[in-house]
Amino acid sequence: xxxxxxxxxxxxxxxxxxxxxxxxxxxxxxxxxxxxxxxxxxxxxxxxxxxxxxxxxxxxxxxxxxxxxxxxxxxxxxxxxxxxxxxxxxxxxxxxxxxxxxxxxxxxxxxxxxxxxxxxxxxxxxxxxxxxxxxxxxxxxx
Numbered sequence: 858x859x860x861x862x863x864x865x866x867x868x869x870x871x872x873x874x875x876x877x878x879x880x881x882x883x884x885x886x887x888x889x890x891x892x893x894x895x896x897x898x899x900x901x902x903x904x905x906x907x908x909x910x911x912x913x914x915x916x917x918x919x920x921x922x923x924x925x926x927x928x929x930x931x932x933x934x935x936x937x938x939x940x941x942x943x944x945x946x947x948x949x950x951x952x953x954x955x956x957x958x959x960x961x962x963x964x965x966x967x968x969x970x971x972x973x974x975x976x977x978x979x980x981x982x983x984x985x986x987x988x989x990x991x992x993x994x995x996x997x998x999x
Contacts, residue, residue, distance in 0.1 A: 863946065863973050866895055866927040874916045877957065881909045884946075884957060886919070894976040897946065897957075905963035907971060910943075914955035922950045929973070940965035 872889040884897040899907030926949040934941045944959040961969025977985065 863895075863927045863929050865975055866924050866948075868923055869893075870923050871920055873920055877909065877912060877916050879909055879911065882907060884909065888978065891978055891980060893978050893981075896974045896976055897959075897971055898974070899959075899961065899968075899971055902967050905961065905967035905969055907959060907961040907969055909957060910960040911958040912955065913958070914953055916955060918953035919948050919950055919955055922952055925949045925951065934960075939963070940969065942969040944971045946971075 866886065869888065869892050871886045871892065871894075873887050875885040875887060876883045882899055882901075886895040888894045899905075901907075926947065928947045930945040930947065932943045932945070934943045940963050942961040944961065946957040946959070948955045948957075959971045961971070963969050
C-alpha cells in the first residue's frame with residue numbers, strides 16, 4: 858500500500874464522491890475512465906479515533922469540474938485524549954470551495970493521521986492483471 862500526495866488531484870474531474878458524512882472514517886473521490894479515484898481514510902490500529910469532524914461547503918461542488926486546488930494542512934489541537942491532530946483537506950473548483958476537517962485523537966502513541974491513497978484506474982488494473990498473468994505463465998514455463 859502506498860500513500861499519495863493530494864496535489865495529484867489537481868486538474869482531475871471526479872464522477873462522484875462517496876462517504877463524507879460527519880463521524881465517518883472514509884471519503885472517496887470516484888474517477889471515471891482514465892481518472893483515478895482517491896481514498897481518504899485512517900487505518901485503525903488500537904487506541905485512536907480518526908474521523909471526519911466537519912465539512913464546510915458542498916461536496917457536490919467538487920464533482921463534474923476540475924479540481925483547481927487540493928491542499929492538506931495539519932494542526933495539533935486540544936482534545937479529550939492525551940493527543941490530537943486536526944487535518945484539513947481544502948479543495949477548490951470553479952463551483953466553490955470545500956474544507957473537510959478530520960480529527961484524530963489518541964493516547965499519543967498511535968497515529969492520528971489521515972491517509973490519501975490514489976487507486977488504480979480500470980485501465981491500470983487491467984494492465985496489472987495482464988502482466989501478472991504473463992509472469993505467472995513464465996513461471997509455469999520454467
